[in-house]
Amino acid sequence: MQKKIVLLPGDGIGPAVTEAAASVLQQVADIFSHTFTFQEKQIGGAAIDTFGEPLPADTLQACKEADAILLGAVGGPEWDRQPPHLRPEKGLLQLRKGLGLFANLRPVKTFPSLLSSSPLKQEIVAGSDLLIVRELTGGLYFGTPSERRDEGQTVVDTLHYERNEIERIVETGFQSAMLRNKRLASVDKANVLESSKLWREIVDEKRKDYPEVAVEHMLVDSTAMKLITNPTYFDVIVTENLFGDILSDEASVLTGSLGLLPSASLRADALGLYEPVHGSAPDIAGKDIANPLGAILSAVMLLRYSFGMEKEADAVEAAVNEVLQSGFGTQDMQVKPESIVGTEKMTSLVIEQLMTAKVSS
Numbered sequence: 001m002q003k004k005i006v007l008l009p010g011d012g013i014g015p016a017v018t019e020a021a022a023s024v025l026q027q028v029a030d031i032f033s034h035t036f037t038f039q040e041k042q043i044g045g046a047a048i049d050t051f052g053e054p055l056p057a058d059t060l061q062a063c064k065e066a067d068a069i070l071l072g073a074v075g076g077p078e079w080d081r082q083p084p085h086l087r088p089e090k091g092l093l094q095l096r097k098g099l100g101l102f103a104n105l106r107p108v109k110t111f112p113s114l115l116s117s118s119p120l121k122q123e124i125v126a127g128s129d130l131l132i133v134r135e136l137t138g139g140l141y142f143g144t145p146s147e148r149r150d151e152g153q154t155v156v157d158t159l160h161y162e163r164n165e166i167e168r169i170v171e172t173g174f175q176s177a178m179l180r181n182k183r184l185a186s187v188d189k190a191n192v193l194e195s196s197k198l199w200r201e202i203v204d205e206k207r208k209d210y211p212e213v214a215v216e217h218m219l220v221d222s223t224a225m226k227l228i229t230n231p232t233y234f235d236v237i238v239t240e241n242l243f244g245d246i247l248s249d250e251a252s253v254l255t256g257s258l259g260l261l262p263s264a265s266l267r268a269d270a271l272g273l274y275e276p277v278h279g280s281a282p283d284i285a286g287k288d289i290a291n292p293l294g295a296i297l298s299a300v301m302l303l304r305y306s307f308g309m310e311k312e313a314d315a316v317e318a319a320v321n322e323v324l325q326s327g328f329g330t331q332d333m334q335v336k337p338e339s340i341v342g343t344e345k346m347t348s349l350v351i352e353q354l355m356t357a358k359v360s361s
């Protein structure tokens with residue numbers, strides 16, 4: 001199969017983890033006789049430095065013409081003082097909005113070999129396997145007005161949702177639950193927010209179409225607590241943009257490292273944007289120590305969701321599992337000191353494992 005992939009390395013550790021994931025995809029193409037073409041474009045701080053804007057029109061256009069997009073991360077202290085429209089993060093938000101990628105899937109699954117990596121007790125995290133379905137193109141992130149007034153001393157952000165925006169993400173939540181263990185936690189703040197009240201109404205309407213799914217409405221504050229005291233309680237969580245952002249970083253603690261978490265941002269057709277959940281990690285950039293597995297597992301989601309390549313996705317996932325099973329890890333994971341490897345080494349271990357598995361199959 002021939003497929004066009006746009007690479008958006010971005011800032012900080014973004015380029016290193018994107019390169020890692022792209023080299024795994026290239027290996028997949030070689031092994032399974034596909035042709036993947038990679039086109040690299042600028043976004044975030046790197047784009048601001050070169051083109052004066054965080055999402056150049058040329059980048060957006062290339063993404064619109066691609067079959068899938070793989071992004072590293074954006075942001076960093078050097079751009080933190082920029083006006084809001086010239087922040088690296090704005091480029092990512094414009095890209096999600098510009099492509100209409102409203103459904104952000106963030107799976108969180110503990111690897112049995114990494115149970116001791118989590119700061120939480122092993123008996124609590126063991127068996128955790130949940131999916132956060134985060135609304136990605138609405139809510140506080142995009143509502144207007146969002147501004148400073150009275151010489152900056154009054155501020156306003158707007159939480160805005162329209163019925164159809166809630167309906168489509170809730171639908172994604174139900175469909176995801178149907179493909180998993182048929183349990184859906186709809187997370188909101190309906191004891192305070194009007195947007196959450198409409199959200200609940202819509203969930204209650206939709207649940208009639210999915211009688212097999214056990215639905216529970218949960219408040220976001222107690223969900224945050226339950227996520228780390230009883231994570232196996234959850235199957236699918238569907239929630240609005242900001243709640244999903246916060247809960248997904250929290251949930252990364254279950255796996256032992258934020259560096260392990262992948263994500264897919266999807267819309268109704270096959271185009272998707274795939275990126276690790278973590279940020280640009282300026283504190284470790286340029287040192288060959290970033291964990292590339294969140295990006296590599298994002299490439300697994302790309303193979304599955306945009307290309308429908310199940311056996312290819314399974315092969316990469318199995319290779320990652322095998323490498324972790326052998327005890328290897330990056331410095332952010334709790335592995336034996338002699339088993340700590342860098343970004344490039346971790347990537348080559350995954351690639352070698354992929355090749356070995358292919359030869360022996």
Ligand SMILES: NC(=O)c1ccc[n+]([C@@H]2O[C@H](COP(=O)([O-])OP(=O)(O)OC[C@H]3O[C@@H](n4cnc5c(N)ncnc54)[C@H](O)[C@@H]3O)[C@@H](O)[C@H]2O)c1
Nearest residue numbers: 073074075076258259277278279280281283284290291332
């Ligand atoms: N999708 C994105 O592009 C994205 C996501 C989150 C944050 N950001 C941006 O990244 C910048 C830094 O934000 P932050 O420090 O709050 O969050 P971060 O996710 O970049 O880093 C948080 C901590 O996790 C560590 N970490 C993150 N990814 C890792 C990896 N792959 N391997 C090993 N360790 C890893 C970092 O070293 C740091 O200690 C900010 O500018 C922020 O806006 C971007």
Ligand SMILES: CC(C)[C@H](C(=O)O)[C@@H](O)C(=O)O
Nearest residue numbers: 074075089092093245277279
């Ligand atoms: C960088 C930032 C805009 C982004 C978000 O808040 O969505 C990030 O935290 C994420 O989780 O992808």
Ligand SMILES: [Mg+2]
Nearest residue numbers: 245246249277
């Ligand atoms: Mg985030």
